[in-house]
Amino acid sequence: MLSEGNEKEEVKTFEGLGICKELVVACDKLGWKNPSKIQAEAIPYALEGKDLIGLAQTGSGKTGAFVLPILQALLEAQRPFFACVLSPTRELAIQISEQFEALGSEIGVKCAVLVGGIDMGQQAIKLAKRPHIIVATPGRLVDHLKNTKGFSLRTLKFLVLDEADRLLNVDFEKSLDEILNVIPRERKTYLFSATMTKKVRKLQRACLRNPVKIEAASKYSTVNTLKQQYWFMASMYKDCHLVYLLTEMIGCTTMVFTSTCDKTRFLAITLRKLGFRAIPINGQMSQAKRLGALNMFKAGECNILICTDVASRGLDIPSVDVVINYDIPFESKDYIHRVGRTARAGRSGFAVSLLDQYQLEWYLLIEQLIGKKLSGYPAQEEEVLLLHERVEEAKRLSTIEIKEKGGRKRRADGGDDDDDDGDIYSFRKVKSSKKSRRR
Known part of the structure; x- marks a missing residue:
C-alpha cells in the first residue's frame, strides 16, 4: 500500500529534521541554511527507514533529499559498496558524486563514478x-558487474534511481533489469523524478516496499x-529569430535546446561567426569534451550552450538566465526538464x-500538459x-x-571519431587571439 508523505509538519532546519551534527556542518559550508520542501518532507521518512518515491520540480533540491539520509546511515555503518545511485546521463552522475563528496x-x-566514455x-x-x-x-554498471573481478553489490543497503522516468526508457530497460536481479532484496530504495509516468508506477510496484510518496509539486508543473x-514564425526565418532573441538577451547565460546533435554544432559555429560566445554539447561528443564544454559554460568562458536533451536532466547550473527551445521537444514532458534548467x-x-508551422501540434500538447496558455513573445x-x-x-x-x-x-588516418572538439578548441583560439590583439 502506498502511503502519502505530505502531512508532516514543516521543519525549518536540517537539525530539526534529525540530521546529525557532522552533516549539518557540511550543509552550512555549502550554504544550505534551510531545507527545501522536498528535503523537509522526504528526509524524516528516509531516516525512519522507509522506501521513498519523491516527485519534485527540477531545481528543488531532490538530490540532497536522498544524499543526506544515505550519508547519515553510512556514518553509523561505514561499509564499502553501501549505496548505489543510478543516473540516466554521465553529467548527472558526476554531479551527484560531487554532492556526496561535498556533503560527506x-x-x-x-x-x-562509473559512466561510459571513461576507461x-x-x-x-x-x-x-x-x-x-x-x-x-x-550500462556501465552492468559492464563492471560482469567484467571487473571481485566486484559485486552484495553489501548494498541503498539503491537510488534518479530521474526515474528517463531510466525506464527502452535504452536502459535491459540493464536495469540485470541490476535489480543481482542486488540484495533487503535494501532501502529511493525513486526520484520530476514527473510520474506509467512506467514509474510499474517500477514502484516491482522494487519498492510500502513506499512513502512525497509529492512536492503538482504532477506536471513548472515553478x-x-x-x-512562445514565438511563432516561418521555419525559414527561425535562425533570424534566434539571433534577434540572443541579441536582446545579450550578456545573459542561455541554454538553447535543439533536436539533433548535428544542429548543436552547426548553430554554435554560426553564432560564433556572428560574434556570440556559443559552444555545443551533445551525446556524440566524448565524455571529456562534454565536460569541457560544460565547465566552460559554468565558468562563464562562453555564455550560450547549444545542447540536445542530454543537458536537460538534473544538471545544476545555478546561473542560467534563459532557456530557448529552438526545436520543440518530441516528448511533452521533456519541456518541463528543459525549462527547469532556469529559475532554480x-x-x-x-x-x-x-x-514554426511544423511544430504547432507538439506545442499545444505542452500547453495541455502544464495546464496553462502561454503568451507570445513581443517583437x-x-x-x-x-x-x-x-x-x-x-x-x-x-x-x-x-x-x-x-x-x-576522412583523410586523417585513425582520426578522432568525434570532431566536436573543433568547436571547443576553435572557441578557445578565437578567445586567445582576441587577447593577443588587446595586448
Whole structure:
C-alpha cells in the first residue's frame, strides 16, 4: 500500500529534521541554511527507514533529499559498496558524486563514478579501493558487474534511481533489469523524478516496499518564478529569430535546446561567426569534451550552450538566465526538464519556445500538459528580418567550415571519431587571439 508523505509538519532546519551534527556542518559550508520542501518532507521518512518515491520540480533540491539520509546511515555503518545511485546521463552522475563528496567531506566518504566514455581500467582501480558510494549509468554498471573481478553489490543497503522516468526508457530497460536481479532484496530504495509516468508506477510496484510518496509539486508543473512564452514564425526565418532573441538577451547565460546533435554544432559555429560566445554539447561528443564544454559554460568562458536533451536532466547550473527551445521537444514532458534548467532554487528565469508551422501540434500538447496558455513573445517582425542577410552568410560560412573539417577527418588516418572538439578548441583560439590583439 502506498502511503502519502505530505502531512508532516514543516521543519525549518536540517537539525530539526534529525540530521546529525557532522552533516549539518557540511550543509552550512555549502550554504544550505534551510531545507527545501522536498528535503523537509522526504528526509524524516528516509531516516525512519522507509522506501521513498519523491516527485519534485527540477531545481528543488531532490538530490540532497536522498544524499543526506544515505550519508547519515553510512556514518553509523561505514561499509564499502553501501549505496548505489543510478543516473540516466554521465553529467548527472558526476554531479551527484560531487554532492556526496561535498556533503560527506566531514565523514571521509569515498565515492566512485562509473559512466561510459571513461576507461574501465581506471574505474576498476577505484572499485578496488572499495568506495562507500557508487554513482553510475546502468550500462556501465552492468559492464563492471560482469567484467571487473571481485566486484559485486552484495553489501548494498541503498539503491537510488534518479530521474526515474528517463531510466525506464527502452535504452536502459535491459540493464536495469540485470541490476535489480543481482542486488540484495533487503535494501532501502529511493525513486526520484520530476514527473510520474506509467512506467514509474510499474517500477514502484516491482522494487519498492510500502513506499512513502512525497509529492512536492503538482504532477506536471513548472515553478512560479519562471516566465514562459512562445514565438511563432516561418521555419525559414527561425535562425533570424534566434539571433534577434540572443541579441536582446545579450550578456545573459542561455541554454538553447535543439533536436539533433548535428544542429548543436552547426548553430554554435554560426553564432560564433556572428560574434556570440556559443559552444555545443551533445551525446556524440566524448565524455571529456562534454565536460569541457560544460565547465566552460559554468565558468562563464562562453555564455550560450547549444545542447540536445542530454543537458536537460538534473544538471545544476545555478546561473542560467534563459532557456530557448529552438526545436520543440518530441516528448511533452521533456519541456518541463528543459525549462527547469532556469529559475532554480527560488530564482527567476525566462523560457521561450521558437515555434514554426511544423511544430504547432507538439506545442499545444505542452500547453495541455502544464495546464496553462502561454503568451507570445513581443517583437517587431520587420526588425528581425533585417538580420536575414547577415545570418544567411554566417550559415553559408559554417556549412563550408563543417565540410572542410569533415574532409580533413576522412583523410586523417585513425582520426578522432568525434570532431566536436573543433568547436571547443576553435572557441578557445578565437578567445586567445582576441587577447593577443588587446595586448
